[in-house]
Amino acid sequence: MAATPATPAADEAYDVIVLGAGPTGENLADRAHAAGLSAVIVESELVGGECSYWACMPSKALLRPVTARSDARRVPGLRDAAEGPLDAPAVLTHRDAVAAHWKDDGQVRWLDSAGIDLVRGHGRLAGPRRVVVDGERTLTARHAVAVCTGSRPVLPPVPGLAEARPWTSRAATSSQAVPGHLVVVGGGVVGVEMATAWRALGAVVTLLVRGDGLLPRMEPFAGHLVAAALTEAGVDLRTGVEVREVRREIPGGPVTVVLDTEDEIVADELLIATGRAPRTADIGLETIGLEPGSWFDVDDSCRVTGVTGGWLYGVGDVNHRALLTHQGKYQARIAGAAIAARARGVPILESDPWGAHAATADTRAVPQVVFSDPEAASVGLTAAAAERAGHRFQVVDQDLGAIAGASLYADGYRGRARMVVDLDREVLLGATFVGPGVGELLHSATVAVAGEVPIERLWHAVPAYPTISEVWLRLLETYRG
Numbered sequence: 001m002a003a004t005p006a007t008p009a010a011d012e013a014y015d016v017i018v019l020g021a022g023p024t025g026e027n028l029a030d031r032a033h034a035a036g037l038s039a040v041i042v043e044s045e046l047v048g049g050e051c052s053y054w055a056c057m058p059s060k061a062l063l064r065p066v067t068a069r070s071d072a073r074r075v076p077g078l079r080d081a082a083e084g085p086l087d088a089p090a091v092l093t094h095r096d097a098v099a100a101h102w103k104d105d106g107q108v109r110w111l112d113s114a115g116i117d118l119v120r121g122h123g124r125l126a127g128p129r130r131v132v133v134d135g136e137r138t139l140t141a142r143h144a145v146a147v148c149t150g151s152r153p154v155l156p157p158v159p160g161l162a163e164a165r166p167w168t169s170r171a172a173t174s175s176q177a178v179p180g181h182l183v184v185v186g187g188g189v190v191g192v193e194m195a196t197a198w199r200a201l202g203a204v205v206t207l208l209v210r211g212d213g214l215l216p217r218m219e220p221f222a223g224h225l226v227a228a229a230l231t232e233a234g235v236d237l238r239t240g241v242e243v244r245e246v247r248r249e250i251p252g253g254p255v256t257v258v259l260d261t262e263d264e265i266v267a268d269e270l271l272i273a274t275g276r277a278p279r280t281a282d283i284g285l286e287t288i289g290l291e292p293g294s295w296f297d298v299d300d301s302c303r304v305t306g307v308t309g310g311w312l313y314g315v316g317d318v319n320h321r322a323l324l325t326h327q328g329k330y331q332a333r334i335a336g337a338a339i340a341a342r343a344r345g346v347p348i349l350e351s352d353p354w355g356a357h358a359a360t361a362d363t364r365a366v367p368q369v370v371f372s373d374p375e376a377a378s379v380g381l382t383a384a385a386a387e388r389a390g391h392r393f394q395v396v397d398q399d400l401g402a403i404a405g406a407s408l409y410a411d412g413y414r415g416r417a418r419m420v421v422d423l424d425r426e427v428l429l430g431a432t433f434v435g436p437g438v439g440e441l442l443h444s445a446t447v448a449v450a451g452e453v454p455i456e457r458l459w460h461a462v463p464a465y466p467t468i469s470e471v472w473l474r475l476l477e478t479y480r481g
């Protein structure tokens, strides 16, 4: 059914109400509907959520030309053809198309074809199993309400920062112009990807990081290699610095960033990429005894803990398990199956690790690709995380440049791989690859980690020659001795 305006009416009852039509909400509603439950989805902005319009898709549209050009420049015979600047207007035009020009008609058509009702407006819980949309329309849920409202950027409490109206991820992924000088604050994924993109599109970029390196959740060599490449690309990377004050006298005019070192940087734009907060401040949590603005505390089926009757689910970014589109969609598949099983009265759910109703991969095998140049890709535990978790493990490293497939992929290929092996069970706990093109290599590691494939069996998974995947052979040879 197509979108209908919020009009006063009697309560409308559904089996499942989904709040938020991002990738998580869409998948959850789809799973519920596929299981024979009626589902309605409430969306206050665009169907498709952050990912489609202001996050994954537009950011990757900005980054793909950057890595494609870099790769081409490292292929003899192609190098000269790939010299010169990127065509920034063409990149931005393509980005606009990838973001569907910030219109959601296509995704609304998909909801319609999937048999999911859409109600446009801001949804708020109004007591158990009840959602009021824009204060006018009341929906009730026979089985479950799934909150999939995502996250928003956080501005640190720096004097003058909010008043300066800095860019956050939305402006950084949707800007229609390349700023002359962009200051980026934050060395996490958003900071690194956006510094990479806007530098290659022609901006002077200063990247301010308060810690001692980039991408702190990955293996340290990921941050080192990406930092070296950013510096080589001309980014002014400053680590160990804090922003003390921000001044912008004229809206849209130059912005002055004052550091704790007393240095002042005057730039055209400032991007704050210092993490996210849940979009749960204004969704009526107080009406069911939960704290507004908090992340949801959920079990492995994504059911919110401590809610009488067990009808509330918090899925995707809102539960802070892994702020990634693919993990939100995975959780939606698991939670959707759990909601359907509970609705059918199934007495015992498959909630053991790797069971149908447990989002086990959230804690064991989360894959992530940072689309920087070079790419950084990881799954499962880093060595530091394995140490913290008390595993007995061995780290195996490999220079990716020494792999024949890599040297053919790009002349002078620079990159590194690491696997973390559980010595007690002889399975992989995690793997990290850094280098051009490694994003597409990651799923092999995800299969090995999630499948808990014994090293002895991995030995029989023969990588094709000459591909970058031959890194697996070298890693295993080193491990086996």
Ligand SMILES: Cc1cc2nc3c(=O)[nH]c(=O)nc-3n(C[C@H](O)[C@H](O)[C@H](O)COP(=O)(O)OP(=O)(O)OC[C@H]3O[C@@H](n4cnc5c(N)ncnc54)[C@H](O)[C@@H]3O)c2cc1C
Residues within 6 Å of the ligand: 019, 020, 021, 022, 023, 024, 025, 042, 043, 044, 045, 046, 047, 048, 049, 050, 051, 054, 055, 056, 057, 059, 060, 121, 122, 123, 124, 148, 149, 150, 151, 169, 173, 190, 279, 282, 283, 315, 316, 317, 318, 322, 323, 324, 325, 326, 327, 328
């Ligand atoms: C710049 C950037 C780049 C990223 N790149 C990647 C990437 O490459 N790969 C990746 O896996 N992840 C990436 N992410 C993370 C990814 O965007 C999120 O993990 C993902 O969007 C979360 O999906 P979600 O459905 O939980 O929430 P969202 O996508 O945020 O969707 C939530 C939806 O709920 C709606 N909503 C909120 N409150 C209400 C309400 N009260 N009533 C009705 N509707 C409401 C919102 O309007 C929104 O449409 C990126 C994030 C950023 C910021």
Ligand SMILES: NC(=O)c1ccc[n+]([C@@H]2O[C@H](COP(=O)([O-])OP(=O)(O)OC[C@H]3O[C@@H](n4cnc5c(N)ncnc54)[C@H](O)[C@@H]3O)[C@@H](O)[C@H]2O)c1
Residues within 6 Å of the ligand: 156, 185, 186, 187, 188, 189, 190, 191, 193, 208, 209, 210, 211, 215, 216, 242, 243, 273, 274, 275, 276, 322, 323, 324, 368, 369, 370, 371
């Ligand atoms: N390719 C991808 O998969 C991709 C791309 C972009 C975003 N994302 C997801 O979006 C989420 C948000 O990304 P993000 O980069 O905003 O968050 P993040 O948590 O990855 O990084 C934020 C960084 O900012 C730093 N920071 C925090 N407060 C600060 C302050 N006051 N001053 C200076 N630095 C400060 C943190 O130490 C951290 O390194 C991530 O969890 C990520 O998983 C994924």
